[in-house]
Amino acid sequence: MVALDLKEYLKEKKKLVDKFLDNYLPKADVHPKVLHEAIRYSLFAGGKRIRPILCIASCEAVGGDIDAALPAASAIELIHTYSLIHDDLPAMDNDDYRRGRLTNHKMYGEAIAILAGDALLTMAFDMFSDKELNSRLDSDSLLSIIKIIASASGSTGMVGGQAADIQASGEEVNLPEVEYIHIHKTGALIRASVCTGAIAGDASDDELSALTRYGECIGLAFQIADDILDIEGSRDEIGKDVGSDIAKEKVTFPSLIGVSESKKRAKELVEKAISSISVFDEKVEPLREIARYIVERKN
Amino acid sequence: MVALDLKEYLKEKKKLVDKFLDNYLPKADVHPKVLHEAIRYSLFAGGKRIRPILCIASCEAVGGDIDAALPAASAIELIHTYSLIHDDLPAMDNDDYRRGRLTNHKMYGEAIAILAGDALLTMAFDMFSDKELNSRLDSDSLLSIIKIIASASGSTGMVGGQAADIQASGEEVNLPEVEYIHIHKTGALIRASVCTGAIAGDASDDELSALTRYGECIGLAFQIADDILDIEGSRDEIGKDVGSDIAKEKVTFPSLIGVSESKKRAKELVEKAISSISVFDEKVEPLREIARYIVERKN
Numbered sequence: 001m002v003a004l005d006l007k008e009y010l011k012e013k014k015k016l017v018d019k020f021l022d023n024y025l026p027k028a029d030v031h032p033k034v035l036h037e038a039i040r041y042s043l044f045a046g047g048k049r050i051r052p053i054l055c056i057a058s059c060e061a062v063g064g065d066i067d068a069a070l071p072a073a074s075a076i077e078l079i080h081t082y083s084l085i086h087d088d089l090p091a092m093d094n095d096d097y098r099r100g101r102l103t104n105h106k107m108y109g110e111a112i113a114i115l116a117g118d119a120l121l122t123m124a125f126d127m128f129s130d131k132e133l134n135s136r137l138d139s140d141s142l143l144s145i146i147k148i149i150a151s152a153s154g155s156t157g158m159v160g161g162q163a164a165d166i167q168a169s170g171e172e173v174n175l176p177e178v179e180y181i182h183i184h185k186t187g188a189l190i191r192a193s194v195c196t197g198a199i200a201g202d203a204s205d206d207e208l209s210a211l212t213r214y215g216e217c218i219g220l221a222f223q224i225a226d227d228i229l230d231i232e233g234s235r236d237e238i239g240k241d242v243g244s245d246i247a248k249e250k251v252t253f254p255s256l257i258g259v260s261e262s263k264k265r266a267k268e269l270v271e272k273a274i275s276s277i278s279v280f281d282e283k284v285e286p287l288r289e290i291a292r293y294i295v296e297r298k299n
Numbered sequence: 300m301v302a303l304d305l306k307e308y309l310k311e312k313k314k315l316v317d318k319f320l321d322n323y324l325p326k327a328d329v330h331p332k333v334l335h336e337a338i339r340y341s342l343f344a345g346g347k348r349i350r351p352i353l354c355i356a357s358c359e360a361v362g363g364d365i366d367a368a369l370p371a372a373s374a375i376e377l378i379h380t381y382s383l384i385h386d387d388l389p390a391m392d393n394d395d396y397r398r399g400r401l402t403n404h405k406m407y408g409e410a411i412a413i414l415a416g417d418a419l420l421t422m423a424f425d426m427f428s429d430k431e432l433n434s435r436l437d438s439d440s441l442l443s444i445i446k447i448i449a450s451a452s453g454s455t456g457m458v459g460g461q462a463a464d465i466q467a468s469g470e471e472v473n474l475p476e477v478e479y480i481h482i483h484k485t486g487a488l489i490r491a492s493v494c495t496g497a498i499a500g501d502a503s504d505d506e507l508s509a510l511t512r513y514g515e516c517i518g519l520a521f522q523i524a525d526d527i528l529d530i531e532g533s534r535d536e537i538g539k540d541v542g543s544d545i546a547k548e549k550v551t552f553p554s555l556i557g558v559s560e561s562k563k564r565a566k567e568l569v570e571k572a573i574s575s576i577s578v579f580d581e582k583v584e585p586l587r588e589i590a591r592y593i594v595e596r597k598n
Contacts, residue, residue, distance in 0.1 A: 026454060031479070035454055035462040086417060091409030110390030114413065115462045118385060119454035121417065125424045126449035129442050139438035143428050146445060150425035155325060155334055155418035163334040163414045180330070 006289040013056055014049040016066070020074045024127065038108040038116040039123075043081050045099050048299075050222075050290075051076045051190060055197035057286040058211055061277070064201020068136035072145050072196050075127035079153055080189060082120035085113055087162065093248065124149070137200060145196050152192035161185030170249040178251050179220070186226070187219025194218075194287075210276050211287075217273035218291050224266040225295045227252035228259060233298065266295045305588040309352060315365070316351040317343070319373045323426065337407040337415040338422075342380050344398050347598075349521075349589075350375045350489060354496035356585040357510055360576070363500020367435035371444050371499055374426035375492050378452055381419035382488075384412055386461065392547065423448070436499060444495050451491035460484030469548040477550050478519070485525070486518025493517075493586075509575050510586075516572035517590050523565040524594045526551035527558060532597065565594045 021043060028037045052073035059069035088095040088103040089110060095103050105113035127133060128146045137145075151157055161184025168181060194215030198208045230245045231254055245252050253262040273291045277284050320342060327336045351372035358368035387394040387402040388409060394402050404412035426432060427445045436444075450456055460483025467480060493514030497507045529544045530553055544551050552561040572590045576583050 030455070032459055032462040032466060034466060035459060039454060082417075086413055089410075089413065091413060111388075111465045112462060114385055114388065114390060115458050115465070117417075118381075118420065119458040119462075121420055122449055122453035122456075122458060125445060126453055129445035129449060131442060131446075139442050142442055143430060143438050146424060146428035147430075150421055150428060154421035154425055155331075155338060156329070157421075159414050159418040159421060160331055160334060163331040163411060163418075166410045166414070167331060167333060 004285050004289050006286070006293055009286055009289070010048070010053060010293075013053045016056075016070060017049045017052040017074050017077060018044070020070055021077065024071075024074065024133070025123075034108060034112055035115055035119060038104055038112045039119055041107060042085050042098075042104045042116065043078070043120070045101055047077065047081070047099070049077055050294075051080050051193040054190065054215070054218075054287070054290060055193045055200070057290060058194045058197030058215075059201035060197075061211070061280055061284040061287050062198055062201040062203040062207050063283065064197070064203075065136065069197050069200035071127055071130070071133045072137075072142075072200055073193070075124040076149065076189070076193050076196065078120045078124040078127070079149065079158075082117040082124075083153075083158060083162070083189075085117040085120070089113060092162075092166065095244070121153075141199050141202075144199050148192050148195050148199070149189075152188040157184055157188040157192075158186075161188065165250070168251045171251075173251040173256075175256055178253060178256055181251065182220055182223040182253070183216075186223035187216060190219035190222055191215035207280075210279070213276040214273045214287065214291070217269045217276065218294050221266045221269035221273070221291070222294050224253045224262050224269070225297065227254050228262055228266070229297075229299070231259060263295075270295050303584050303588050305585070305592055308585055308588070309347070309592075312352045312355055313348045315355075315369060316348045316373050316376060319369055320376065323370075323373065323432070324422075333407060333411055334414055334418060337403055337411045338418055340406060341384050341397075341403045341415065342377070342419070344400055346376065346380070346398070348376055349593075350379050350492040353489065353514070353517075353586070353589060354492045354499070356589060357493045357496025357514075358500035359496075360510070360579055360583040360586050361497055361500040361502040361506050362582065363496070363502075364435065368496050368499035370426055370429070370432045371436075371441075371495050372492070374423040375448065375488070375495065377419045377423040377426070378448065378457075379488060381416040381423075382452075382457060382461070384416040384419070388412060391461075391465065394543070420452075440498050440501075443498050447491050447494050447498070448488075451487040456483055456487040456491075457485075460487065464549070467550045470550075472550040472555075474555055477552060477555055480550065481519055481522040481552070482515075485522035486515060489518035489521055490514035506579075509578070512575040513572045513586065513590070516568045516575065517593050520565045520568035520572070520590070521593050523552045523561050523568070524596065526553050527561055527565070528596075528598070530558060562594075569594050 026036050028040050030036045055073035056066055056069050085104045087093050088098055089105055096106050134142055161181050165181045165185055194211050198211045233242055270291045274288050325335045327339050329335045354372035355365055355368050384403045386392050387397055388404055395405050433441055460480050464480045464484055493510050497510045532541055569590045573587050
């Protein structure tokens with residue numbers, strides 16, 4: 001067996017997702033133009049497509065075909081992109097830059113940025129529910145995917161985590177609350193991405209449970225790694241100012257337990273993630289490599 | 300046949316929807332509390348529940364049972380409520396009052412208001428995709444409903460209309476563009492509500508087409524009536540300042556073709572709506588009465 005070239009794997013899958021989204025999304029000249037321009041501006045801003053790739057890799061891990069997962073995988077990126085646009089707003093994290101470019105509201109104004117986010121979130125469900133687009137999946141699988149993604153994204157998922165994060169900024173917060181924030185704000189959609197791929201690949205109940213556990217672990221690890229990057233990364237690498245969490249008095253793992261303990265926790269989570277999928281065959285190799293990449297990446 | 304008491308009909312159906320939503324939604328003490336409080340604040344602010352009621356009435360019109368439509372009907376109200384919260388934001392219409400109470404962001408701050416809207420939109424799809432909640436509907440019907448609602452709500456539906464409205468404010472705009480704005484900003488979700496009820500009631504293709512036409516007509520009539528109310532209503536009745544469209548330089552039907560011509564247009568649309576469902580039996584009576592109510596209401 002040839003060792004997996006992860007860099008090549010990520011590049012190739014990102015290309016598939018980008019092409020799929022470009023084909024699916026309304027062109028930038030569709031009325032109202034400014035809205036569709038704003039949507040495309042943030043969607044094609046060089047995101048790594050980690051969530052869609054996890055979805056695809058999870059589908060392949062259970063023997064499914066990429067084409068079965070690709071539409072839903074791509075739709076997940078719309079939800080991720082909407083969450084970034086809204087998080088960057090002045091009333092939220094008030095960020096001027098994202099991935100080295102002006103944030104959506106700095107380019108198009110706050111009103112259009114809010115609406116672009118709303119439209120992306122809505123469009124994701126338009127994609128999930130499109131039977132023609134998802135011709136490889138039956139209606140029950142599509143409904144399960146919609147349910148999992150909606151639960152992971154709502155007031156007891158991603159939006160709940162973001163609300164708790166906003167509430168916690170500048171406050172004294174304990175480790176369980178930081179874990180709550182990270183698990184919900186970032187972890188929930190990552191876990192749901194892995195589950196979506198499993199469902200698209202027609203996973204057995206046991207496979208779905210194992211992959212859910214994998215998704216939970218790497219979801220939390222991902223956000224801890226982000227916290228560490230905010231301290232140790234370079235501006236060129238992370239595309240925004242280093243130390244912005246500290247400036248915003250954000251609660252993070254390093255601020256509570258230190259950088260070295262945070263690194264240890266992230267690595268433990270990755271090992272746990274990998275061990276939870278240990279019974280799978282070699283098709284799970286990309287998921288193993290992605291788990292390692294998540295804590296070793298530089299941006 | 301006893302004549303329909305529309306007031307009683309609306310009251311009774313509103314009660315059903317309110318109770319359903321109250322049972323389904325996370326209580327105000329679920330973490331993060333402020334988010335769930337904010338969601339409930341706007342959702343239970345005395346809305347008329349016109350969209351859910353249209354959905355229910357449409358289901359009944361084709362011989363369906365209320366219980367089949369109630370969950371989806373209620374979910375539609377979440378989408379309507381999210382759109383109001385986001386529309387009221389300072390970056391959008393900047394309204395301090397809605398239905399005589401402070402707007403969501405005036406109560407909870409902009410960040411939580413944005414997130415409450417995001418959560419409501421997401422929660423709607425959580426409800427649509429819940430097979431247990433919608434046990435009366437098969438998976439294909441649920442997927443059709445999700446597709447119709449998502450299409451009507453996104454960048455080429457409600458959000459598109461709102462973006463075009465923002466762009467048009469203070470600009471010279473022609474009648475086709477005002478029609479575009481009204482049809483998308485308000486009409487699309489109203490039409491989709493009627494279609495959702497039809498699908499929940501297992502409508503035939505012909506019935507669905509007729510009800511779609513009905514929904515299109517009353518959707519546009521509803522917004523024209525709103526434009527007129529903004530000029531002729533009283534503050535007590537409409538729960539916000541009279542003339543706010545003029546103050547915000549909003550493009551409206553009255554501003555382009557005058558109040559009297561606008562009233563004529565709204566009435567013509569209502570007649571068209573009613574005639575498009577003329578072949579239905581007496582079960583369609585509530586839809587007929589609601590069409591008339593839409594242009595005669597005082598708030």
